[in-house]
Amino acid sequence: MRLGAWLLLLPLGCGPVQASREPHELPETFAGSRAGQQAGARPTSPQAVPPSFGVDEQVESAVSPGGRFRVHFSRVGLNAVPPGDADGNGVPDAVDVVGRAYERVADFYVGLGFLLPRDDASVGADNGGDGLFDVYLVDFAGRADGAFRLDGCESVDQKCAGHMLQENDFAGYDYPSFEEAVSILASHEFFHAVQAAYRPGLGSVASEGTAVWASERFDATLDDLEQFTSSYLSRTDRSLVLDPTGPAASFSYGAGVFFQYLGERFGDRVILAMWQESLVAPTAPWAILLDTVLRREWGADFDTAFAEFSQWNLSTGARARVEQGYARGGGYDGLAPSARTLPTEEADVRVTTASTRYFTVPGGSAEVLATYVLKAGEDPAKLHLLVAAVTDTAVLHVSRAEGTGALSAKVDASDASEVIIAVVDGRHEGVGRYGTLCLTADPAGAPCVDVTPEPEDPEDDDGGCSAAPSGLGWAALVLALLALSARPERARVPARARPTGTGAGTPPARS
Numbered sequence: 113m114r115l116g117a118w119l120l121l122l123p124l125g126c127g128p129v130q131a132s133r134e135p136h137e138l139p140e141t142f143a144g145s146r147a148g149q150q151a152g153a154r155p156t157s158p159q160a161v162p163p164s165f166g167v168d169e170q171v172e173s174a175v176s177p178g179g180r181f182r183v184h185f186s187r188v189g190l191n192a193v194p195p196g197d198a199d200g201n202g203v204p205d206a207v208d209v210v211g212r213a214y215e216r217v218a219d220f221y222v223g224l225g226f227l228l229p230r231d232d233a234s235v236g237a238d239n240g241g242d243g244l245f246d247v248y249l250v251d252f253a254g255r256a257d258g259a260f261r262l263d264g265c266e267s268v269d270q271k272c273a274g275h276m277l278q279e280n281d282f283a284g285y286d287y288p289s290f291e292e293a294v295s296i297l298a299s300h301e302f303f304h305a306v307q308a309a310y311r312p313g314l315g316s317v318a319s320e321g322t323a324v325w326a327s328e329r330f331d332a333t334l335d336d337l338e339q340f341t342s343s344y345l346s347r348t349d350r351s352l353v354l355d356p357t358g359p360a361a362s363f364s365y366g367a368g369v370f371f372q373y374l375g376e377r378f379g380d381r382v383i384l385a386m387w388q389e390s391l392v393a394p395t396a397p398w399a400i401l402l403d404t405v406l407r408r409e410w411g412a413d414f415d416t417a418f419a420e421f422s423q424w425n426l427s428t429g430a431r432a433r434v435e436q437g438y439a440r441g442g443g444y445d446g447l448a449p450s451a452r453t454l455p456t457e458e459a460d461v462r463v464t465t466a467s468t469r470y471f472t473v474p475g476g477s478a479e480v481l482a483t484y485v486l487k488a489g490e491d492p493a494k495l496h497l498l499v500a501a502v503t504d505t506a507v508l509h510v511s512r513a514e515g516t517g518a519l520s521a522k523v524d525a526s527d528a529s530e531v532i533i534a535v536v537d538g539r540h541e542g543v544g545r546y547g548t549l550c551l552t553a554d555p556a557g558a559p560c561v562d563v564t565p566e567p568e569d570p571e572d573d574d575g576g577c578s579a580a581p582s583g584l585g586w587a588a589l590v591l592a593l594l595a596l597s598a599r600p601e602r603a604r605v606p607a608r609a610r611p612t613g614t615g616a617g618t619p620p621a622r623s
Contacts, residue, residue, distance in 0.1 A: 135320070135362050136300055137259045153261065154238050155248045155277060156184065163250040163277060165191055174203045175244065176211030180218055180228075182244040183210050191250045191280050194290070209291055210247060210278065213298040220299075220330050221306055225384050229305035230273040235263045245305065246275040254284055258297045260304035262312065270394060272308040276301050296336050299327040311390035316355045316364035318398035322383055324368025325375060332440060337372060340365040342445035345425060352418075352466035353399045353540050369444065373421045374402075376439060378410050385409060399466065399540035414466075415494040415538030419514070422468040422536045426500050426507050436507055449532055454480070455552040457559050463495075463537040464544035471535075475501060475528030477553035482533045483560045485518040486547040492516040496536035501528035520560075525553070 155164035156171055165171050169189045173182050185193045185207050193206040201208070222228060233243035240246035252258075257279040265272035278297050279285070287293035303326035304312070307319060328337040344366030350356065352370060356363040374382050385405040386398065393401060403414035424437035429446025432438065449470035452458070454477070461484070463469055473480060482499045486492055497519040501508045508528055513521040525531050533551060550560035 135256065135365055136297065137256050137320075153263075154240070154246075154275065155250050157238060163191075163252050165189075165248075165250065173241070174207050174211060176215050178215040178218070180245060181211055181214045181247055182240050182242065183207050183214075183247045183249065184240065185249045185280070193249055193280050206281070206290065207249070209294050210249065210298070213291075213294045214245075214247060214302060217298045217302050217330060221303065221326070224329070224380050226306050226387070227309040229302075229309050230266070230271060232263055232273045232275065235273065239263070240275065248275065248277050249280040250277055251281075252277075252279050257282065257285060257293070258301040260301050260308070262308060268394075269313045270311050270391060272312050274305055274308055276305065292334065295331060296327055296334050299330040299334070300324065300336065303327070307387065310387040311394060314390060314398040314401075316361070317352060317367045318386075320364040321367035321371045322387075324365050325371035325383060328368070328372060329375065329380065335443075337368050338440075338443040341369050341428070342366065344369050345428065345445050346448040348422075348425070348447070348468040348470060349463075350467060351464045353397065354465075369425075370418075370421055372438065373424055374417065377417070377420070378406070378412070382406070382410070397540075403540060414540045418466055418538045418540075419496040419512075419536050422496070422534055423498055423500075423510060423512070425468075426498075426502070426510070426532060426534075430505050431502060431507050433506065447532070452551060455550070455554060455559055457548065457550045459548045460546050461535065461549040462544050462546050463535050465537060465539045465542050467537050469535045471533045471549070471551070472530050473533070473551055473553075475503075475525045475530045477525045478555065479522050480525045480531045480551065480553050481520065481522040481557055481560055483518060483520045483550045484535050484547050485550075486545060490545040490547065491539075491542065494538040495519065496534075496538060497521050498532075498534040498536065499523045500532045500534075501525045502532055503527075503529045 154160060157164070158167050165186060166189055169186045169191060171184055171186050173184045175182055185191075185204065187193070187195065187204070193204050196205045197203065198205055199208070218228060229245055231243035232239040232246070259277045260274055261277065262272050262274045278301065279293070282290055282293045285293065287296070300323045303323040304319065306326075307314070307322070312319070324337050324340055327334055340362065343362040347360075347363060347366075350360075350363060352367060371383060382402075382405065386401045389401040389405050390396070390398075393404070396404075399414055402417075406412040406414065406417060424441075425447055427433050427436040428438065428441045428444040430442070431446065432441035432444070434441075438444065447470050449472040452471050452473050454473050456473070461469065480499065480501075482497060484495070484497050486495070493516060495514065495516075497513040498510060499512075499521040500510045501523045509523050511521040511523045513519040523531060533549075535547075535549065537545070552558065552560045554560075
């Protein structure tokens with residue numbers, strides 16, 4: 113890896129927990145990608161931006177076994193591939209590995225119902241020599257390890273063609289082997305080409321998130337999803353429907369865990385349907401596309417799916433259980449909830465669209481109660497409250513509350529080492545909103561609910577005539593009662609409304 117690349121990877125200041133693997137592509141907006149559609153953009157052109165082949169490099173190519181791909185490479189120079197040729201066919205084994213991997217990936221995505229990328233015969237002279245899909249093996253110098261580049265679109269930002277750049281040798285990267293690196297890159301980057309056959313401008317969360325899902329779906333033994341989960345699960349307070357920028361770019365890759373939830377919960381078709389819908393509604397954001405297909409085909413919506421996703425995330429890492437969520441959640445990094453003490457009453461707790469705030473308090477109490485009350489005037493729609501009793505290795509009980517009023521949920525925490533509380537915002541558009549979060553283990557619910565003191569018992573007496581007022585006493589009592597009845601009644605200060613709406617929560621059976 114070059115010194116410049118190492119400098120680029122040095123941490124600067126504070127930021128979100130980073131994934132153990134760097135993003136595959138350099139952050140690039142769709143507008144920037146479209147601006148790159150120009151003559152000479154291919155890495156074989158002298159005018160190409162890096163990574164590219166040098167003017168003195170001899171670039172060769174080989175067609176993949178299935179005839180869909182042309183792999184471009186060099187044997188000498190900065191971009192040289194490993195030279196081994198064990199089968200003696202005259203093509204470096206590394207190039208053969210790439211060609212076979214892309215063929216397997218293409219067959220798999222076709223089997224799921226996705227479109228293949230459009231051919232580049234219409235691009236012009238600089239199209240790799242023919243209409244085959246082109247893969248260029250170049251040195252990324254550790255700054256990334258692959259990129260899909262657009263060449264042109266049949267209509268405005270739809271039905272686009274492009275080509276692939278992929279790291280030439282993966283020297284200095286953290287992949288277990290060259291073969292595994294190629295499988296991850298081929299399955300991830302080629303899915304960007306598949307996306308381009310629909311509508312490539314849905315944003316980085318949809319683009320990178322579904323590409324990470326696709327790689328996992330292609331081969332669950334590949335570790336790309338697992339490597340990136342921390343980038344989402346450590347920052348669930350970020351909105352899933354807003355694309356990150358700068359150092360937080362890996363959040364979009366971590367968002368693959370949301371699309372993994374969708375695929376496991378509703379089936380592969382939900383991802384396919386979202387991309388198909390992007391052609392029908394060419395300006396709609398991805399979350400609206402998803403909401404549309406969930407309502408139409410599954411009787412669900414974005415809100416209910418996101419709330420359930422937030423519950424599945426409780427069962428990750430050491431607490432993973434297949435019956436409570438992901439099939440392979442034990443390989444995901446667990447949540448990073450914010451610690452609080454009991455009791456806690458915290459004002460101005462903010463949640464924003466498609467986000468979840470997780471908190472944790474000590475367990476061991478007979479009961480832990482949580483309430484969340486929005487500030488007056490805030491939109492009360494699509495808000496959820498989860499309270500989960502957990503140990504280090506299991507989720508024991510979950511209570512859920514939802515509705516348009518104040519939310520309240522409680523859970524038996526006597527056998528729990530801690531209790532995790534989640535405030536979930538299931539909207540896919542809107543602005544942040546604020547409320548008061550209250551957590552308590554007090555049997556009466558204080559300070560989260562107003563507690564009315566029990567009336568004091570009157571002192572015991574013997575009763576009988578000796579306890580009755582005398583004649584004068586009766587007169588005084590009657591006069592006092594008349595005086596009280598004549599006074600105007602003082603308005604009572606209403607007690608704080610007690611939130612309602614709690615119920616046990618377990619994920620519905622997967623279809």
